[in-house]
Amino acid sequence: RIYNKEIEFKSDGLKLQGSLVTPNLNKALPGVLFLHGASLAGKTRYGQWQEFLAKKGYVSFAFDFRGIGESEGVMSENSIADRINDSNLALNVFLETGLVQKENVFLAGASMGGHVASRLSKKFSFKAVILQCPAAYISTAETKKFDSGFTYILHNSWGWDNSPAIKDIKQYAGPVLVIYGSHDTEIPQTVQKRWAKDIANKRKDC
Numbered sequence: 781r782i783y784n785k786e787i788e789f790k791s792d793g794l795k796l797q798g799s800l801v802t803p804n805l806n807k808a809l810p811g812v813l814f815l816h817g818a819s820l821a822g823k824t825r826y827g828q829w830q831e832f833l834a835k836k837g838y839v840s841f842a843f844d845f846r847g848i849g850e851s852e853g854v855m856s857e858n859s860i861a862d863r864i865n866d867s868n869l870a871l872n873v874f875l876e877t878g879l880v881q882k883e884n885v886f887l888a889g890a891s892m893g894g895h896v897a898s899r900l901s902k903k904f905s906f907k908a909v910i911l912q913c914p915a916a917y918i919s920t921a922e923t924k925k926f927d928s929g930f931t932y933i934l935h936n937s938w939g940w941d942n943s944p945a946i947k948d949i950k951q952y953a954g955p956v957l958v959i960y961g962s963h964d965t966e967i968p969q970t971v972q973k974r975w976a977k978d979i980a981n982k983r984k985d986c
Contacts, residue, residue, distance in 0.1 A: 782834045787841075789873045791866045797850035798843030798870060799823055801830035802879050810907070811880030814842040815867055815900075817891030817915075818926075822849035841874040859930075860922040863896050871904060883907070891915050891966070898945035901952040908955040913964055916943035916971045943971075950978050 785800040802809065812833060814826045823842035830840045845863050847855030874880055887906045889897025894914025901909050917934075922944070924930040949956060958975050960967065 782831055784830075787843075787873060787877075789843075789869060791846060791869050792862070794846045794852040796843055796846060796852070796866060796870070797823075798841055798873065799827070799830065800839065800841050800874070800877060800879070801834050802839035803834045803837060804839075805879070808879055808881045809837060809839045810884035810886070811874065812838055812840040812886045812888055813867075813871055813874055814840065815863075815887070815889035815893035815897050816842070816845065816848070817889075817893045817913075819891070820848060820855075822851075824849065839877075839879050841870065841877075841880075843870050856927045857925055859925050860892065860895065860917060863892070864899050864922070867896050867900050868903060871900065886910065888912065889914065892917075895943070895945040898949040898952075902948045906952075906954060908957070909949065909952060911949075911956065911958045911975070913960055913967055914945070914958060914975060915967055916945050916975065918942065919944050946974060946978055 781803065783802050783805050787798045787800055789796055789798065814823070816822050816825060822844040826842040830842060833840050844851035845866050846853035847858050875882055884907050885904070886908050887897050887900065888910040890912040892915050894911040895917055897909060897911060898914065921930065921933045924933055956979050958979050960972050964972070
């Protein structure tokens with residue numbers, strides 16, 4: 781049997797909604813924390829993945845960042861820094877359920893969530909980090925609201941290879957898997973190559 785438990789928690793006073801999926805409500809299992817990208821799809825994109833993982837004996841937690849899906853807030857009033865904060869709180873909520881083995885927590889982030897996951901990697905000893913089509917933003921972009929100011933930085937900034945996300949993942953001691961589509965045009969090739977270069981230099985088996 782697969783159990784789906786909706787969990788509500790607060791971040792800066794805003795109610796965020798998450799979905800915990802597990803095959804066992806009485807036992808701690810290896811777990812996966814999902815961080816979605818900039819898309820409005822939010823945690824719903826991970827529903828099938830969570831069910832698949834539950835069938836394999838994993839517990840997982842996916843949530844909507846503030847301003848997305850069932851969570852409170854307005855997306856244009858938020859920033860990457862806010863998402864990093866939301867993620868840190870979501871991790872704590874996941875651990876506090878008592879249903880995940882603290883020594884076996886995997887972190888998976890997609891697109892903008894990949895940047896956020898990399899920043900979160902320095903705050904906890906994750907078993908491994910999985911980055912699907914990860915983005916990489918410069919430091920000043922992290923505090924910009926998701927409005928015209930953020931868009932301006934994306935289109936008029938260089939030096940993405942010095943992103944704090946890439947620097948953080950280089951310091952992370954565990955395994956890292958970076959995945960890009962062969963025809964990915966959303967993430968600049970320079971960013972993709974920098975991720976590949978630094979991960980390859982960091983771990984010879986990646």
